[in-house]
Every structure is written in C-alpha cells, then in structure tokens.
Amino acid sequence: MLDNMPRGTITIEEIEMGMTRSLRKVVTDEDIRMFAEVSTDHNPVHMDDDYARDTIFEGRIAHGMLTAGLISAVIGEQLPGHGTVYMGQTLKFLAPVRPGDMVEAEVEVIAIDYAKRRVTLETRCLVDGKKVLVGEATVLAPTGKFD
Template structure:
C-alpha cells in the first residue's frame, strides 16, 4: 500500500528550494519476486532464505534498485511529477531493506536552474527513521511554456 501525497505536476515555474515530497511503501515478497523477474537479477540473497541466512545480511534483502525505484516514483509522480525527465542519480546504499519493511522515500529540492529547467534534489529512503539509501537526483522539470 502506498501512502502518497497528491500526484500530478509541479512546473519549473512553481518549484521552490526546500520543497519536499515523499511516499511510504511496505516492501513485500511479491515486490522482490517481481523485481527479480523484471530486472533479471535472481541473486539468491534476495530470493532464497537458506542462502541469505549464511550471508553478512543474515537473511533476505530487497534489491537496492527496488528501493531506489521508490525515489523515482516520488520524482515522476509528485515532484516535479508527470513529464519529468531523469538526467542523473547518484546513490549510496547505507543499510539493507528486508521483506516487510516500511520504506519512506523522500526528495527535497536543493537547487533550481530555471533557464535550463534543471532541478537538483537530495534523495533518501529510510526504514524506522534509519537512512538506508541516500543520494542526489538531477531532473529536467516540465514547464508551462512547453505545454
């Protein structure tokens, strides 16, 4: 279940430094299985309880890029929203996400280049208040001038 802010579009003309949006989602076994199918990443640390128990994680974990995908959802659905084009994203994985974890993905506007329609945002995901992933995204925001 997703707990979302309203979806839509915030055009470059209306974006302000400090704007923030987020979503929360429980990562399920099905999410992990479907991500493995779509990505073709069938690493047993994600899919096999017995195998994963003997790793440094001591149990199954979600794919890091599945967690990162939640940032993409906030950017593509909320801030800036529909019509946004991803230009870049850097990520640092800080801790694992496990099946059943409630992940909060947050983006916050750090800088704006209105002439180029570029927005740079701090991004992070957390579980129970602990940051599990952090980074920075640069996007091309939609504009009313190009509608």
C-alpha cells in the same frame, strides 16, 4: 501498498528551494519476486532464505534498485511530477531493506536552474527513521509555458 500521495506536476515556474515530497511503501515478498523477474536479478540473497541466512545480512534483503525505484516514483509522480525527465542519479546504500520493511522515500529541492529547467534533488530512503539509501538526482522539470 502505497500511502495515498498527491500526483500531478509541479512546473519549473512553481518549484522552490526546500520543497519536499515523499511516499511510504511496505516492501513485500511479492515486490521482490516481481523485481527479480523484471530485472532478471535472481541473486539468492534476495530469493533464498537459507542462502541469505549465511550472508553478512543474516537474511533476505530487497534489491537495492527496488528501493531506489521508490525515489523515481516520487520524482515522476510528485516532485516535479508528470513530464519530468530524469537526467542523473547518485546512490549510496547504507543499510539493507528487508521484506516487510516500510520504506519512506523522500526528495528535497536543493538547487534550481530556472533558465535550463534543471532541478537538483537530495534523495533518501528511510526505514524506521534510519537512512538506508542517500543520493542526489538531477531532473529536467516540466514547464507551464506554452509559447
């Protein structure tokens, strides 16, 4: 379940420093199962309760890249939105995301190169207000100019 979120495009001409956008989603067992199928990552820490109980996480966790994918959704659907080209992303995983957790993925504009249409975004995911993932993305923003 995704909270209602605006969709569309914010062009390079409209982007401003400090702009932020976010989405919230509960990560479900089905999400984890589907991500395992698509990625072919069936690590038992994600799939097997008995196995995962004996790990440092003491229970199953979502794939880190499933959580990171929520950042991609904010970038591709909201800021900058449709027409954005992802150029790079750094990620640091700070804490696990568990089935049933509500994840809030946020992006914030921290640098803009209008001439090159490049935007740098601080990226983060939170569960219960605690950062579980942080990073930085570089994107090529769409333009509204059609010369």
